[in-house]
Amino acid sequence: MTRTTAIYIHWPFCASKCPYCDFNAHVRERIDEDSWKNAYLAALSHYAEMLPERIISSVFFGGGTPSLMPPATVQAIVDSIQKHWRITNDIEITLEANPTSVEREKFLAFKEAGINKVSLGIQSLNDDDLQFLGRKHSVRDALTAIETAANVFERASFDLIYARPNQTLKNWQEELEKALDYTARHLSLYQLTVERNTPFHVDHAQGKFSMPDEELAADFYILTQEIMTSRGLPAYEVSNHAAPGEESRHNMAYWTGGDYIGIGPGAHGRITLDSTKYATRDHAAPEIWLERVQTSGYGRTLLDPLSPEDRFLEGFMTGLRLRKGISLSELERRSGADWAALLDQDKINIAQKEGWAERSENTLRLTTEGILRMNALIPYLLRDDRSDRDGPHTAA
Numbered sequence: 001m002t003r004t005t006a007i008y009i010h011w012p013f014c015a016s017k018c019p020y021c022d023f024n025a026h027v028r029e030r031i032d033e034d035s036w037k038n039a040y041l042a043a044l045s046h047y048a049e050m051l052p053e054r055i056i057s058s059v060f061f062g063g064g065t066p067s068l069m070p071p072a073t074v075q076a077i078v079d080s081i082q083k084h085w086r087i088t089n090d091i092e093i094t095l096e097a098n099p100t101s102v103e104r105e106k107f108l109a110f111k112e113a114g115i116n117k118v119s120l121g122i123q124s125l126n127d128d129d130l131q132f133l134g135r136k137h138s139v140r141d142a143l144t145a146i147e148t149a150a151n152v153f154e155r156a157s158f159d160l161i162y163a164r165p166n167q168t169l170k171n172w173q174e175e176l177e178k179a180l181d182y183t184a185r186h187l188s189l190y191q192l193t194v195e196r197n198t199p200f201h202v203d204h205a206q207g208k209f210s211m212p213d214e215e216l217a218a219d220f221y222i223l224t225q226e227i228m229t230s231r232g233l234p235a236y237e238v239s240n241h242a243a244p245g246e247e248s249r250h251n252m253a254y255w256t257g258g259d260y261i262g263i264g265p266g267a268h269g270r271i272t273l274d275s276t277k278y279a280t281r282d283h284a285a286p287e288i289w290l291e292r293v294q295t296s297g298y299g300r301t302l303l304d305p306l307s308p309e310d311r312f313l314e315g316f317m318t319g320l321r322l323r324k325g326i327s328l329s330e331l332e333r334r335s336g337a338d339w340a341a342l343l344d345q346d347k348i349n350i351a352q353k354e355g356w357a358e359r360s361e362n363t364l365r366l367t368t369e370g371i372l373r374m375n376a377l378i379p380y381l382l383r384d385d386r387s388d389r390d391g392p393h394t395a396a
C-alpha cells in the first residue's frame, strides 16, 4: 500500500548547551562530518528497503542544531530521499536553526539543498533574558536572523520561550507584539519548563530563580491566546500558532497518527508494517548510534508493535493537544480500539459541564480552560484512571 510518510532527521550537536534544555543535544570539539553524512545515508537506505512503497510528504531536520550541519550533508540526505522514494509536489522540508549559525550564504546553500522552511530558536527578544537562558545571541542577532530567513525562504517560523522568571504580563505582551511585527505566518510559543537533569533544575532547587506561580502561568497562557487570535495566528496546537494553511505539515503528521521514520541519535518513529503500527527508537548516544549504523546499517534499538489500546491512547493524548480536537470514530478506525471501553463517559460529561471540554457528536476537544489542566485532565478521562472523581483541579 502506498502510504504518505514523514521523515525526521536528528542532528545531535550544538555549539553550546543551553541550561534549560533536555533535548538530546551535545557539544563536541570535533565531528567527523563525512562519517555522519554516510551514517544518515546508510540509515535511509535501510528504511528504503524496509518501506519501499512510500510517498514522502515532509522532512524535518531537528536537533540539536541542524543549522550547524554542512549544507552538503543536508543536500546528500535530501537527494537520497528523492532517490529512494517518490515525494509529494508540495513536500515540506524544514530545518531548525539557531541565530548564531545563520549567515545568508549558508541559508542560500540550505535552500539550494532543498530546504523550504526554517524554524529559528529565537527564545526571547530581551537581551537580559537571552543571557539568563544561556543563549549566545543578542536581540540584534535574532532580528537579523529572522530577516535573513524571511528573505531566503518562503516559509519561516520562530520559537519563543515565555513565562520566564521576573517576566511580567506587560513585558510579554510588548515582546510578543514585537515578534508579530516580524512574522504573520507561524510562531511556536513555549512556557519555560524546568526540566529534570538540567542546570536550571539545580539552580531552581537552590532558589537561584523562581518560576511564575500556577495562576500567573495560566494568565500568561490566556494572554498569549488572546493576542495570537486577535493577530490572526490562533493556536492550532497547545504551543503552535499559525495563520490558516501555515500549520507545520510535518508536526501535524505526528499529531494525527501519520507514519514517520525517525533517524539519528534518540530519534523516534512510527511505522506501519503489514497493518501493524510499530514504535521505533534509535540509540540516543551519538557515538554509539554512529558505530551501530557503521556496523549494522541502522541505529535502531527498538521496534515495538503497538496494541490497538496503545494506538488509541497515543492518538488521544496527541489529538487533544490540537485545537480541532479528535474525531472519536476516526481514532477508533485508525487504532482498532473501542473508545467507549477506554474513555469514561461520565468524566467526559463532567469535563463538558466544567467547561474543560467540548463535545459535538463525534468530536472531542479541549477548551483553553481544559488545556490549562491538560496534564491532569487527560488521565482523568481514561476509564482505568484512579484520580479523584471530582475532577482535575491542578493546573497543567
Ligand SMILES: C[S@@+](CC[C@H](N)C(=O)[O-])C[C@H]1O[C@@H](n2cnc3c(N)ncnc32)[C@H](O)[C@@H]1O
Residues within 6 Å of the ligand: 020, 021, 022, 023, 062, 063, 064, 065, 066, 096, 097, 098, 099, 120, 121, 122, 123, 159, 160, 161, 190, 191, 192, 193, 194, 195
Ligand atoms: C531543538 S530546540 C530548537 C532549535 C535550536 N536548537 C535552538 O535552540 O535555536 C527546540 C525548541 O524547544 C524549546 N525548548 C527547549 N527546552 C525548553 C524548555 N525547557 N522550556 C520551554 N521551551 C523549551 C525552545 O524554544 C527551542 O527552540
Ligand code: SF4
Residues within 6 Å of the ligand: 013, 014, 016, 017, 018, 021, 022, 023, 025, 063, 064, 065, 098, 121
Ligand atoms: S535549546 Fe537548542 S541550542 Fe540550546 S541546547 Fe537545546 S537544542 Fe541546543
